[in-house]
Amino acid sequence: MTGRYWESTLPGAGRRAPRADAVSDAAVRSLNGVWRFRLSPTAAGTGDGFFATEFDDTDWDAMRVPSHWVLEEFTPLAGGPARRMLGTEEGPLYTNTAYPIPLDPPYVSTENPTGDYRLVFEVPDDFGAAVLRFQGVDSCAKVWLNGEELGWSTGSRLPFEFDAPVRAGRNVLAVRVHRWSAGTYLEDQDMWWLPGIFRDVELLARPAGAIDDHFVHADYDPVSGVGTLRVDASVDAVVEIPELGISMPTGQTVAFPVEPWSADTPRLYRGTLSAAGESVELAIGFRRVEIVDGVFVVNGSPLTFRGVNRHEHHPDTGRTLDRETMIQDIVMMKRANIDSVRTSHYPPHPEFLRLCDEYGLWVVLEVDLETHGFIYEGWEHNPPALPEWREAIMDRLHRTVERDKNHPSIVVWSLANESMSGDGFTEMRRWLDERDPSRVVLYERDPSYRDSDFYSLMYPSLELLESIGRREEPRGGKLSMHGMVFDGPDEPLPAGVTEAEEERRRGLPFLLVEYAHAMGNGPGGLQDYWRVLRSYDRLCGGFVWEWIDHGINAVDAEGRAFILQSEDIDYEPRGGRFSLDGLVLSDRTPKPALAELAKAHEVIDIEVGERVRIANERHAADTSDLRFRWSVEADGRSVADGLLDVPTIARGERVEIAIPDAAASALRATDAVLTVEATLAAETLWAPEGHVIAWAQKIAAPVEDAVRRTGNPAGATSRDGDVIRVGEASFDAATGRLLGLGDLQIDGPWIDLYRAPTENDRGQGDNNNLAAVWHATGLHRLLHRVDDVGLDGERLVVRGRTAPRTHPHGVTWTMTWVPDGDGVRLETSVDFVGPWADTPYKHRDIWVPRVGLRFALPTAADRVAWFGRGPEETYVDSVQGARVGRFARTIDSVQTPYPIPQENGNHTQTRWLDVSGEEMATLHVDGDPFDFTARRWTSEQLEQARRPSDLVAGDRVWLNIDHRQQGIGSASVGPALPEQYRVPREHTVWSVRLSVG
Structure with missing residues (x-):
């Protein structure tokens, strides 16, 4: 085993000590670009000769650096066909919990794809001493410079550096990168496995007297408003902050009044740290x-994270992101009222x-550590519990903290994710307490929470979350693979947890580290979570899982673009479709859920009733940067608007304002809606002037259309052979x-x-798998029977039964058609009949996803107009982020x-709907608020499609007018859909009115 460094539990060799990331005026030479590359099937790579300075690599492939080789098209430099690995087991692989290699730590398989990289680069005569820095290499790299071995390293998402004896003129850098290594066992992080040199490679000049490391200590006293500053450095240097009039040596402490840094007011004091050989930029936040x-508490005030979990992802480049993409993420987050990551x-x-420092986002920074796959052997060889892994684990912590210790945006260090427990975490916590006591520490998975400043869980039910807020949660508890809590009575404490630890845990603040799984169409229930989170000081917010879908752009055999996900790859294990669980699509197109989250996260709370009530729930800022405006729309047209005269509201304060007379008068019109908005009064770094950060509406009561009336002239209902006429409507007399x-x-x-099941309808495994229940009960293959068609005066009454094959359960229904002015009114009653528990799911309540009516319209139908919630899709538990209009x-x-x-495009709380098209009469639907969807394929066709390209328009447009459709929830990883968002199996009656124009 000699020399098999990639299977060592050590973290590396030959590297320099970790140090702070810095923007310096010392010379830097980017080594990004096109390198020579050759992929081999085993850790032996291309052999021992490739790092020689005169090695002939003219027939090797071209490879971009930074990149992941499994996402790149190899271009042979000496000719030949290009290669790309998408969709093969040599390409990108996705797992959720399981390792893609045998569980045999620290060893890996002989089949270990290995990329050898070579770069020839020039160094000027005056460059001097240098350091070679790799910002990220997955998963293990060995490095040679000019034929000399510098060392090797693991820890894929962390930098490593070597002293680099470069020569003036020609230099040759060679890097061998192994896809699998002992480090793989520490990186099982619910993500694509993407090898390669995927972050920047840099050559840094290190002049004599350069600043190797520095540590900014910037405290703030919220009582006095005084900031305290000390900057430590590896050499004697001078700290200069012109705005504060500071010029002082390192190691000296000064105090003075300052404005504190927070995510809503990211106040930075910029300056320099200068020594004989180098000057480093400072961006200090107190x-x-x-x-x-x-x-x-931050700066003396309780802090509530309105956050998201964020993997790094781009659909073309994987975890290789440029600065513009990072800014795009942050701008989108800030505009959606997300304040933390x-x-x-x-x-x-x-x-x-x-x-994050500059734009203003609170950061919980997580160490590059997860060992989730050890759950498959009962955590028997879990690295954090074993001394032989201790150096590697501590190395990951040191490199994390030392690189990022100077960022004011980072307020919490997270030791790891889903790695169970072990003494390794206690050692990590002990070192952190000594090195950086200025931040608090999180670790969610150890049931003792002995090394965490927070009590934390993933995906609790609302009932449990509320009990935690009251500090009345049950003792003990059970966790699923993802930490989902199954509520129950008090239980014995978990093994190894003492009564003292349990008592301490109950006194900790609670952080919802993951909740609201945004997989596919979802999540629902965000407003419910935030109703609870706002109610208790113990609850310090939460992080939605997650920011972005991890889909990969690909093209199928027919040349059609599609989004590659785990199930497109013939490889086991696979993580299912759990790579597609973001608030934005892989190309960063917002899903409708992002607007719902923005509404749930609003920190300016506006209520419009008889008066306008406004509360400021920001962490630090008052409302002096905001402008409040009102507008009234009637029948879709703006009829009045103006500014609200709102005094500046301090944090934590509220005011009441009278509704302007002009607004109250305009509300008397048809379909009138008063909207009050809080907008930015001036342009900011992340949004233009006028950007809306909060809003609320008051909807006028419906105004009855005088043209419409119940009933019609005598004789409007008649029968003529096989056709029955009810007003303007004609019916088949037999059916x-x-x-x-x-x-x-x-x-x-x-x-x-x-409905076509959503990802959340499919639950997690067998847990909360509604789609499986619907199939077992036959809801996806309903048949219809007409029992009676008859006239009762002016009414047409049709009775029948709708039921699935095989089973005795179903619904009986009556449809009653009545002339109504220039249209016809339909009243529908539905009764559920038969033993609905006649399936393998007898122990479960059978919920139907909708109760409604399906119509078929001509294919010419191509537009919809409506009054209700919109314009994006809404569901009963995901509706507050959509305006009425x-x-x-x-x-x-x-x-x-x-x-x-999957199911999509529903619209709730609709008062009226028009469906129109060229050379087609417009269908008008109104009635008590209803749901509608309109699409060119049926729910059954939607479910059967594997990809969007499988959905082909047919010869009809299918229109659903529903009494109710169930919510979408978050059960793909989370609790069951709450009762109030289900469709009850009970006697149901509703009516709508149809007309044409």
Whole structure:
């Protein structure tokens, strides 16, 4: 085994000590660009000769650095076909919990794809002493410079450096990168396995007297408003902060009044740290982080994280991100009222943290450590519990903290993710307490929480979350693979947890480290979580899982673009579709869920009733940077607007304002809506002037249309052979099916109880798998029977039964059609009949996903206009982020293009709907608020499609007018859909009115 460094539990050899990331005026030579590359099947690579300075690599491939070789197209320099590995087991692999290699630490398989890289570069005569820095290499790298071995390293998302004896003129850098190594066992982080040199490579000049390391200590006293500053450095240097009039030596402490740093007011004091050989930029933020009486406090005020978990991802380049993409992420987050990021589950590129300091995001920085796959052997050889792994684990902590210790945005160090427990965490915590007592520490998975300043869980139910807020949660508890809590009574304490530790845990603040799984269409229930989170000081917020879908751009055999995900790769283990669980699509197109989250996260709380109530829930800022405006729309047109005269509201304060007379008067119009908005009064770094950060509405009561009336002239209902006429509507006399309405051809309606399952409908394994229950009960293959068609005066009454094959359960229904002015009114009643528990799921309550009506319209239908919630899709538990108003869209554009086809495009609380098209009469639907969807394929076709390209428009447009559709929830990793968002199996009656124009 001699020389098999990639299977060593040591973290590396030959490296320099970790140090602070810095922006310096010393010379830097970027080594990014096109390198020579050759991929080999084993750790032997191309052999021992490739690092020689005169090695002939003319026939090697061209490889971009930084990049992941599994995402690149290899271009042979000497000719020949290009290669790309997408969709093969040599390419990108995704797992959620399982390791993609045998569980035999620290060893890996002989089949270990290994990339040999070579770069020839020039160094000027005056460059001097140098350091070679790699910002990130996955998963293990050995490095040679000019034929001399410098060392090797693991820790994929962390920098490592070597002293680099460069020569003036030509230099040759050679790097061997192994896909699998002992480090793989510490990096099982629910992500794509993407090898390669994927972050920047740099040659840094280190002049005599250069500043190798520095540590900024910037405290803030919230009582006096005084900041205390000391900067330590590896050499004697001078600290200069011109704005504060400071020029002092390192190691000296000064105090003076300052404005503190927070995410809503990211105040930075810029300066320099200068020594004989180098000057380093300083961006200092003063702030104090504490736990006070069981409450998480920053700068003297309780802090509530409105956060997201963020993996680094780009659909073309994987974890290789440029600065523009990082800024795009941060701008989108800030505009969606996201104020914090958990760097799941590793430190990000250092530029991202500099941007967090500047733009204003709280950061929970996580060490590059997760051992989740050891759950498959009962955690028997879990590295954090074993002394032979201790040096590697501590190395990851040191490199994390030393690189990022000077960022004011970082307020919490997270020791790891989902790595169970062990003495390794106690040693990590002990070192942190000595090295950086200015921040608090998180570790979620150890049930004793002995090394954490927070009590934390993933995906608790709302009931449990509320009990935690009251500090009344049960003792003990059970955890699933993802930490989902199954609520129950008090239980014995977990093994190894003492009564003293349990008592301490109950006094800790609670952090919702992951919740609201944003997989596919979802999550729902965000407003419910935030109702609870706002109610208790113990609850310091939470982080939605997660920011972005991890899809990869690909092209199928027919040349059609699609989003590659785990199930497209013939490889086991696979992580299912759990790589697609973000608030934004892989190309960063926002999902409708992002607007819902923005609404849930609002820190300016506005209520519009008889008066306007405004509360400031910001962490630090008052409202002097905001402008409040009101507007009234009636029938989709702006009829009045103006500014609200709102005094500046201090943090934690509230005011009441009278509704302007002009607004109150305008509300008397048809379909009138008063909207009050809080907007930015001036442009900021992340949004333009006028950007809306909070809003609320008051909706006027419906105004009855005088033209419409119940009933119609005598004789409007009649029968003529095989056709029955009810006002403008014609029906098949045998089946009671609608044939037409005026000049519009229309078919149906059919009772509809089904929807194409969302990812959240499929639950987690067998847990909360509603889609499996629906299939077991046959809801996806309903058949319809008409029992009676008859006239009762002016009414047409049609009775029947809708039920699945095989089973005795179903629904009986009655549809009653009545002339109504220029249209026809339909009243539908539904009763659930039969033993609905006649399936393998007898122990479960059978929920139907919808109760409604399905119509078929001509394919000419291509536009919808409606008054209700919009314009994006809404569901009963995901509706608050959508405004009430009049909206118009094409039928194609109301579909949300989820990369896995599923239920989408629903619209709740609709008062009226128009469906129109060229050379087609417009269908008008109104009634008590209803849900609608309109698409060119059925729910069944939507479910059967593997990719969006499988969805082909047919010869009809399918319109659902529903009494109710169930919510979407978060059960793909989370609790069951709450009762209030289900569709009850009970006697149901609703009515709608149809007309054409």
